[in-house]
């Protein structure tokens with residue numbers, strides 16, 4: 532579903548079989564394995580994650596490619612995500628200038644957020660960036676009182692990083708409640724943050740940055 536958000540929009544989809552698709556247990560094991568890697572456990576929070584602990588595999592994006600690890604080309608989850616990314620690219624109008632069927636992964640990683648953590652407002656691309664064009668967030672674990680995803684009305688595309696969500700007025704915020712099995716696709720230049728994660732249980736998501744070649 533396309534939702535207008537300020538001057539742009541986002542796409543939100545829910546994977547019906549999120550909890551029971553074939554291969555789910557294996558996928559969970561692989562993701563948990565990533566968060567147990569010493570090079571992930573030892574790594575400090577990424578700069579965007581404040582207030583509480585978070586784990587991320589973003590620094591391993593060249594060697595630990597999520598769509599390969601989770602066999603996106605064949606798994607029901609991966610096929611669904613890829614399909615929805617292409618659908619989102621069309622809904623966001625990227626197909627007018629790009630060949631959205633020739634999707635290329637840029638960085639892909641997993642994030643796990645713990646109590647009291649929030650994500651500072653950020654973009655994945657700024658004015659002049661060539662890639663990525665679209666960012667997909669897939670939520671794996673979303674306990675009650677999880678951090679909400681918040682898009683922020685700020686069209687200064689020069690800045691990669693903004694403030695924490697509470698520094699923006701309520702009318703500048705568009706809240707998207709995450710839930711397990713939900714995929715949110717947005718223009719890579721859309722500024723977004725999260726509220727504070729208030730659960731004792733972790734909140735886990737995959738982040739998939741993609742680009743598309745220009746139309747021939």
Ligand SMILES: [Fe+2]
Nearest residue numbers: 653654655723
């Ligand atoms: Fe983000």
